[in-house]
Amino acid sequence: MKPKYFLTGASLLLALTLQAQKKDRKANDAEVSNYIPSNLFSPAFHTEKGNEFHAVNGEPGPKYWQNRADYLLKANIDTATKTLSATENITYTNNSPDNLQYLWLQLDQNTYKKDARSNFVTGNEPKAADHTTGYQLESVSIMQSGKTEIANYVITDTRMQIRLPRALTAKGGKISLLIKYHYTIPGAFGARTDYTDTKNGKIYEIAQWFPRMCVYDDSQGWDTLPFLGSGEFYCEYGDIDYSVTVPWDMIVAGSGELVNPTEVLTAKQVARYNAAKNSDKTIMIRSAEEVTQASSRPVNKGTLTWHFKMYNTRDVAFGASKAFIWDAARINLPGGKKSLSMSVYPVESAGNDAWGRSTEYLKGAIEHFSAKWFTYPYPCAVNEAGIAAGMEYPGILFDGITDKTKDLFWVTAHEIGHNWFPMIVGSNERRFAWMDEGFNTFIDVYASDVFNKGEYAPKRDGEYAPGGGNPADEIVPIISDPEAPVIMTAPDAISEKYRHPMTYFKPAFGLILLREQILGKDRFDYAFKNYISKWAYKHPRPDDFFRSMENGAGEDLSWFWRGWYYNNYSLDLALTKARYVKDSPAYGIEVTVVNKEPMAMPFTVEVKLKNGGRQRMYLPVETWLQNKVTTFTINTTGAAESVTIDPDNALPDLNRKNNTLKVD
Known part of the structure; x- marks a missing residue:
């Protein structure tokens, strides 16, 4: 036994x-952790020193330069053949320190050709019929030193190289490019530029409609990335004078100021147009009833030429249709300045639950962005209803013809917000889409909060949280997806599945974290506004933004740029202990928190007291400089029920189930 x-x-x-x-x-x-402090807080994030062109504080350096492109354009639309034909005179100024032996231009319409490179990008493959022949160049000449001669040029996909007989001299050399061309306007497949039918006639949305200079800058030299779709635009600034000739019964709404209203409007319409410039209420310039009335046009045959001018801009676009209702109202800007908010749309889009409030939405968004960030610089802004359904150009938006209520407000605020990023702050969308889509998606949040006392607030879904919930929770599966690209990925290399999350959502939410959790509103706003002001009408790089925010806010944010922008580091803060010191509330509560994943964040701890009160304690990111685990004492004022980290669910925490403990 x-x-x-x-x-x-x-x-x-x-x-x-x-x-x-x-x-x-x-x-x-x-307490098991994947967090390695030295990985996140390693030094030398900025691999390049500042220089005389891009200063160490993120501002343009004392010798910063950029080239300039001014355009004189005269276009005609043939509605029978759906053809746009034009002449173009580009005055290009070489302010760089380099003599330029050749020039590069963008030919975006070539993206619709059958052999275009964009056809071979996954997700962009068009249908067999969805093609045009692209730009048909009738003549290309150069005028240099008073001499005009036929240009020697080569076209490669959506780019054209002009090989000069004599180099364009540095530091102020000028050359004129004279181009005559035409192209077939793409139909609905055009996406950003197209035409579509409505009850009272076709709507033409005309964009990327003239050869534009590629940018020559101090970072890349000639930036000649082809136009593939997702990577949008990078353009030089200059003045654009353009005229559009269309059939007599069509209305044209375009970027910039209409300089000949008395030639293309009736006397009654001119009076309404002028009245709208001084009215906070929307004034009808051409009503729904007048759309089908010949008397709503100053002539009843032939053609009319609409003449526009826009200064210090990187592009222009326009809409044209005989179906347009047209209304407008004054925009009130800081310092007593004014602009004009206008909308054009067909009768199908009319009504106060739809486009009847478009001008009000546009006005409200511009007034907010101007007061909050930087004053809107252009004489007018146009919202045009069509099928491009959410596309932006300087001073004009192409929004959805069927959009209504909050969706119309949100898309209007977002698209006009692009006038700040990248139309004013001229970042390179073709390489760094997050610097326009992400920044603009970020400022949308606060526009929705204030418009008409929060009528369409909060905007925390759609452009932000694809699932419609808390963005801090919605971002978690994106960050933890091993297949997801990082923010810094080239836009054309991001598949459609990840385009919105990584180009819009994550960069925007990152700025919300910076503003509301890391820096605080005052420091963030000061630094962000300074960044906008210093880089207005210039070409910032990502490093300029990172340095601007660090210097303006007085904070080393390299850990954040490294974890959020260059990597998809996950965050999981786990509460592992919450007990009274010496078993008595009088001595406070000892709390232990483990950082279990590679990202770090400052965080808030909240104690829920038995008397119904709550106490909070904020711990900065320095908490994680050396340690994976931190233990600290909260001096409580009474008996406690529980302790919670991140009580507002503001951080992108991987597992909220380990965020609360009852007090022992």
């Missing part, structure tokens, strides 16, 4: 030992 009793005792001892080990492992598991 003795061996039996011995085995039983041994088994019991083994069981107790295993149970104790299991308990110890369970305790230790709570």
Whole structure:
């Protein structure tokens, strides 16, 4: 019997030992961490020193330069053949320190050709019929040093190189490019530029309609990335004078100021147009009833030429249709300045639950962005209803013809917001889409909060949280997806599945974290406004933004740029202990928090007291400089029920189930 009793005792001892080990492992598991402080807080994030062109504080350096492109355009739309034909005179100024032996231009219409490179990007493959022949160049000449000669040029996909007989001299050399061309306007497949039918006639949305200079800058030299779709635009600034000739019964609404209203409007319409410039209420310039009335046009045959001018801009676009209702109202800007908010749309889009409030929405968004960030610089802004359904150009938006209520407000605020990013702050969309889409999506949040006392607030879904919930929770599966690209990925290399999350959502939410959790509103706003002001009408790089925010806010944010922009580091803060010191509320509560994943964040801890009160404590990101685990004491004022980290669910925490403990 003795061996039996011995085995039983041994088994019991083994069981107790295993149970104790299991308990110890369970305790230790709570503190298991993938966080390595030295990875996140490693020095030398900025691999390049500042220089005389891009200063160390993120501002343009004392010798910053950029080239300039001024355009004189005269276009005609043939509605029978759906053809746009034009002449173009580009005056290009070389302010760089380099003599330029050749020039590069963008030919975006070539993206619709059957052999265009964009056809071979996954997700962009067009249908067999969805093509045009692209730009048809009738003549290309150069005028240099008073001499005009036929240009020697080569076209490669959506780019054209002009090989000069004599180099364009540095530091102020000028050349004129004279181009005559035409192209077939793409139909609905055009996406950003197209035409579509309505009850009272076709709507033409005309964009990317003239050869534009590629940018020559101090970062890339000639930036000649082809137009593939997702990577949008990078353009030089200059003045654009353009005229559009269309059939007599069509209305044209375009970027910039209409300089000949008395030639293309009736006397009654001119009076309404002028009245709208001084009215906070929307004034109808051409009503729904007048759309089908010949008397709503100053002539009843032939053509009319609409003449527009826009200064210090990187592009222009326009809409044209005989179906347009047209209304407008004054925009009130800081310092007593004014602009004009206008909308054009067909009768199908009319009504106060739809486009009847478009001008009000546009006005409200511009007034907010101007007061909050930077004053809107252009004489007018146009919202045009069509099928491009959410596309932006300087001073004009192409929004959805069927949009209504909050959706129309949100898309209007978002698209006009692009006039700040990248139309004013001229970042390179073709390489860094997050610098326009992400920044603009960020400022949308606050426009929705204030418009008409929050009528369409909060905007925390759609452009932000694809699932419609808390953006801090919605971002978690995106960050933790091993297949997801990082923010810094080239836009054309991001698949459609990740385009919105990584180009719009994550960069925008990152700025919300910076403003509301890391820096605070005052420091963030000061630094962000300074960035906008210093880089208005210039070409910032990502490093300029990072340096601007760090210098303006007085904070080393390299850990944030590294974890959020260059990597998809996950965050999981786990509360592993919450107990009274010396078993008494009088001595406070000892709290232990483990950082379990590679990202770090400052965080808030909240104690829920038994008397219904709450206490909060904020811990900065320096908490994680050396440690994976931190233990601290909260000096409480009474008996407590529980402790919670990140009580507002503001951080992108991977597992909220480990964020609360009852107090022992």
